[in-house]
Amino acid sequence: MAGPVRVTAPLLDVLEVFLQAHREGQQLHGWAILKATGRAGPTIYGILDRLEDADWVTGQWEDQPADANTPRRRLYQLTPTGAAAARHLLVARRPATRGRLARQPRPGPALLRRQPGLGGGAP
Amino acid sequence: MTLRQLAIAVAALVVARLGRLTLRVSPRLGVRLVRWAARLRYRQDPERAAMRAEELAALVDERPGRLLKLLTGLGFALHALAAAGLRARPGRMPPPVARFIKGLAGLLVNTLVAVLTYEAIHIVAPSGRWIIWAVVFVNVSAFVVALPVRRMFHVAPRPELGVIVGFATAVVIARMIGVGVGAPAGSAAAVVTIVVVGVRGRRRRRATSDLEAR
Numbered sequence: 001m002a003g004p005v006r007v008t009a010p011l012l013d014v015l016e017v018f019l020q021a022h023r024e025g026q027q028l029h030g031w032a033i034l035k036a037t038g039r040a041g042p043t044i045y046g047i048l049d050r051l052e053d054a055d056w057v058t059g060q061w062e063d064q065p066a067d068a069n070t071p072r073r074r075l076y077q078l079t080p081t082g083a084a085a086a087r088h089l090l091v092a093r094r095p096a097t098r099g100r101l102a103r104q105p106r107p108g109p110a111l112l113r114r115q116p117g118l119g120g121g122a123p
Numbered sequence: 124m125t126l127r128q129l130a131i132a133v134a135a136l137v138v139a140r141l142g143r144l145t146l147r148v149s150p151r152l153g154v155r156l157v158r159w160a161a162r163l164r165y166r167q168d169p170e171r172a173a174m175r176a177e178e179l180a181a182l183v184d185e186r187p188g189r190l191l192k193l194l195t196g197l198g199f200a201l202h203a204l205a206a207a208g209l210r211a212r213p214g215r216m217p218p219p220v221a222r223f224i225k226g227l228a229g230l231l232v233n234t235l236v237a238v239l240t241y242e243a244i245h246i247v248a249p250s251g252r253w254i255i256w257a258v259v260f261v262n263v264s265a266f267v268v269a270l271p272v273r274r275m276f277h278v279a280p281r282p283e284l285g286v287i288v289g290f291a292t293a294v295v296i297a298r299m300i301g302v303g304v305g306a307p308a309g310s311a312a313a314v315v316t317i318v319v320v321g322v323r324g325r326r327r328r329r330a331t332s333d334l335e336a337r
Contacts, residue, residue, distance in 0.1 A: 031185045042202035071180035
């Protein structure tokens with residue numbers, strides 16, 4: 001299994017957010033990840049590059065917005081491989097994550113988009 | 124109203140006008156900056172560059188507030204520039220280009236230091252013991268400006284040191300006789316110095332290569 005080259009604190013933050021969204025069957029876009037992690041944009045997109053290259057995350061374009069001039073957002077979700085690896089990594093590096101994930105409130109609908117075909121229950 | 128007060132009032136008006144204009148165009152500017160940053164960041168991967176360009180434009184679009192949109196664009200642009208700079212390490216560039224870039228960066232920083240030093244001296248000693256401060260300024264200027272200029276044009280130290288000391292002395296003398304000089308004069312003098320030193324360095328290199336050819 002290919003993995004992100006470097007494990008850093010921002011990477012773990014992003015994985016936590018992705019795991020939370022994965023548990024709830026939701027897809028994340030860049031702005032949602034930025035807000036949830038509080039990290040800088042270039043940092044987040046650098047991590048997304050690494051995660052996509054490692055096949056931990058896949059992205060797809062959202063449907064064309066009503067206003068054709070509005071640029072489309074790209075929505076990301078963990079792959080099954082990525083989810084397992086992220087869980088493993090977080091448990092190893094941040095033992096408190098499991099409990100925190102269970103306690104975290106669900107992100108608001110403005111930030112996240114429900115992923116079609118997933119019920120939103122625990123994986 | 125004195126001329127100085129009038130100048131400050133005009134400058135304030137210009138700054139306010141520029142500020143409003145910047146705010147008005149900042150969303151578009153932010154989008155342009157992130158698109159450019161994506162192209163720069165992913166030069167080796169055009170497909171990802173196009174993808175990120177649209178995605179980042181959407182990100183800027185979502186940011187609340189005009190200023191934040193611009194700041195987002197600036198952040199991505201600066202990051203892409205830094206990444207591009209790291210990729211293009213001097214070792215990979217032709218040595219003259221690398222030397223010129225390093226020299227130019229040093230010159231910009233050092234010119235700023237020289238000008239600030241000059242302004243600080245003027246504040247500390249507006250009159251009176253100016254000779255001591257003038258000597259300090261000339262020496263500081265010569266030191267901080269001569270080094271990067273030497274690196275840029277790869278010429279021997281003595282001639283351009285003379286030019287630098289000359290221009291610094293001229294600035295001090297102008298100050299002494301009451302001509303209003305400051306940052307603009309320092310910057311202009313730095314530009315003149317670059318041109319003079321560059322022309323002299325090129326002539327010297329040509330002369331050297333002619334001699335070697337013979």
